Amino acid sequence: MVGEDNLKPKLDADGNIISDHRGAFGEFGATVERGFIDRSFREKIIIVGVILPGQTAEQVEISLDELERLVNTAGADVIERIVQKRDSLDPATYIGSGKVKDIYEVAIAHDVDTVIFDDELSPGQQFNLEKILKRSALDRTAVILDIFAQHATSAEGKAQVELAQLQYRLPRLRNKKNFSQQGGGIGTRGPGETQLEVDRRRLERRLHKLRKDLTQIEAKRSTQAKASESGTNKKVSIVGYTNAGKSSLLRYLTSSDVLVEDKLFATLDSTTRKYKLPGGETILLSDTVGFIRKLPHQLVEAFASTLRVATSADLLVHLVDGSSSESQTNIDAVHEVLTEIGAGEIPTLLVFNKIDKAESTTALAARYPDAVFVSAETGENTDILVERVAEALRGQSKLYKLFLDWSDGSVLAELHRVAKVNEVESEDEGMIIEALIDDRDIPRFETFIASSS
Numbered sequence: 104m105v106g107e108d109n110l111k112p113k114l115d116a117d118g119n120i121i122s123d124h125r126g127a128f129g130e131f132g133a134t135v136e137r138g139f140i141d142r143s144f145r146e147k148i149i150i151v152g153v154i155l156p157g158q159t160a161e162q163v164e165i166s167l168d169e170l171e172r173l174v175n176t177a178g179a180d181v182i183e184r185i186v187q188k189r190d191s192l193d194p195a196t197y198i199g200s201g202k203v204k205d206i207y208e209v210a211i212a213h214d215v216d217t218v219i220f221d222d223e224l225s226p227g228q229q230f231n232l233e234k235i236l237k238r239s240a241l242d243r244t245a246v247i248l249d250i251f252a253q254h255a256t257s258a259e260g261k262a263q264v265e266l267a268q269l270q271y272r273l274p275r276l277r278n279k280k281n282f283s284q285q286g287g288g289i290g291t292r293g294p295g296e297t298q299l300e301v302d303r304r305r306l307e308r309r310l311h312k313l314r315k316d317l318t319q320i321e322a323k324r325s326t327q328a329k330a331s332e333s334g335t336n337k338k339v340s341i342v343g344y345t346n347a348g349k350s351s352l353l354r355y356l357t358s359s360d361v362l363v364e365d366k367l368f369a370t371l372d373s374t375t376r377k378y379k380l381p382g383g384e385t386i387l388l389s390d391t392v393g394f395i396r397k398l399p400h401q402l403v404e405a406f407a408s409t410l411r412v413a414t415s416a417d418l419l420v421h422l423v424d425g426s427s428s429e430s431q432t433n434i435d436a437v438h439e440v441l442t443e444i445g446a447g448e449i450p451t452l453l454v455f456n457k458i459d460k461a462e463s464t465t466a467l468a469a470r471y472p473d474a475v476f477v478s479a480e481t482g483e484n485t486d487i488l489v490e491r492v493a494e495a496l497r498g499q500s501k502l503y504k505l506f507l508d509w510s511d512g513s514v515l516a517e518l519h520r521v522a523k524v525n526e527v528e529s530e531d532e533g534m535i536i537e538a539l540i541d542d543r544d545i546p547r548f549e550t551f552i553a554s555s556s
């Protein structure tokens with residue numbers, strides 16, 4: 104049995120936490136194996152949200168419902184939720200300092216381990232809050248980083264999560280008092296250098312190494328992709344809110360065994376499978392990491408290479424959980440992330456999933472007349488979906504007439520490779536070609552185009 108005392112952060116005379124077992128600070132903050140939240144037992148958690156002007160109490164409750172689900176997924180239990188209405192966030196303590204003292208009382212009464220705030224805390228806020236609360240003060244970002252750390256399986260995923268964690272920890276590093284192990288050798292404290300500086304330098308070196316490793320992994324992957332891809336296959340990516348059923352849809356359509364789980368952020372890698380559309384064209388269909396409200400920017404940056412499957416797609420299938428009461432706000436959150444990662448302009452097909460368990464889709468259908476309604480579980484309407492994908496991709500190409508000199512044989516070969524050549528007519532001076540060319544390939548054939556229809 105672990106004694107109760109061992110579960111609480113150890114404090115110094117000023118009430119600062121000196122325990123190294125968790126918290127986003129010190130050299131011993133979260134690692135991929137050991138997150139910000141202690142999972143050697145189920146921590147008791149208070150979650151805290153603020154209603155700002157322009158927000159309704161209901162919106163904040165919805166966000167807290169989601170935070171509670173995140174905390175559960177990370178392996179802890181929410182035992183109390185506290186909401187405060189404010190004109191603005193307190194720059195020092197996020198909520199009012201009086202309210203922080205109230206939370207402290209509640210924490211004592213319920214033997215709470217950690218207090219989690221629904222927005223990212225600044226390093227200063229986190230420090231002040233921990234001082235008053237005398238226990239870890241974490242934020243939504245730390246919880247999401249924890250879940251990512253738990254779910255990362257590939258070498259790339261692990262490196263990406265560690266990179267995001269380090270970026271989160273670096274500005275939050277603090278001088279650890281009672282630091283007993285001085286250690287010797289390379290990287291330890293030089294003359295005049297504080298322990299904090301040593302810690303920071305170590306993390307920066309690690310950050311640098313991770314960035315380099317990730318660049319190499321990506322370079323290797325893109326070389327492999329180039330070698331294996333024919334070049335003409337259109338790329339379609341399934342994107343959407345976490346738990347919308349993206350992996351289920353890929354699994355249903357391609358009969359592949361990708362991971363499907365009723366968990367937030369089950370998928371952290373991208374999976375691509377070939378899929379034959381009803382017209383016969385082969386596309387590359389991908390599934391990738393899901394999005395969420397207030398997605399930590401550290402993750403967006405660290406997962407840039409994984410997200411490239413979305414940013415480089417010809418078409419996005421934006422999958423929404425049509426059975427969720429939050430589908431509208433989820434759509435908005437996904438749009439925000441797509442814009443942030445630079446995929447906001449890619450043609451998108453809106454698809455509502457889980458219609459087998461949705462109570463009614465009438466309101467959504469009225470609001471989104473162009474959307475498709477499917478079930479990735481039963482397969483209902485997925486035939487309509489693939490037809491719409493084919494249609495959307497066809498809409499991205501036009502029929503052109505081109506004139507090529509006899510000496511432009513290589514251009515004809517190129518046309519055969521990337522376009523659909525319908526007709527080649529020989530004339531005295533060259534060839535007149537009719538071909539269906541993709542909008543994205545037009546720049547390289549522009550000088551040969553005689554007319555378009």
Ligand SMILES: Nc1nc2c(ncn2[C@@H]2O[C@H](COP(=O)(O)OP(=O)(O)OP(=O)(O)O)[C@@H](O)[C@H]2O)c(=O)[nH]1
Pocket residue numbers: 344345346347348349350351352362363364365366367368369370371391392393394456457458459460477478479480481
């Ligand atoms: N009833 C019903 N459940 C579904 C449907 N599609 C997916 N699910 C369930 O929803 C949960 C999440 O499915 P996933 O396919 O893992 O969702 P995801 O979008 O890939 O989620 P992340 O990878 O975590 O972002 C699983 O429990 C699925 O079985 C559907 O059409 N109907």
Ligand SMILES: [Mg+2]
Pocket residue numbers: 349350351362363369370390391
């Ligand atoms: Mg998934």
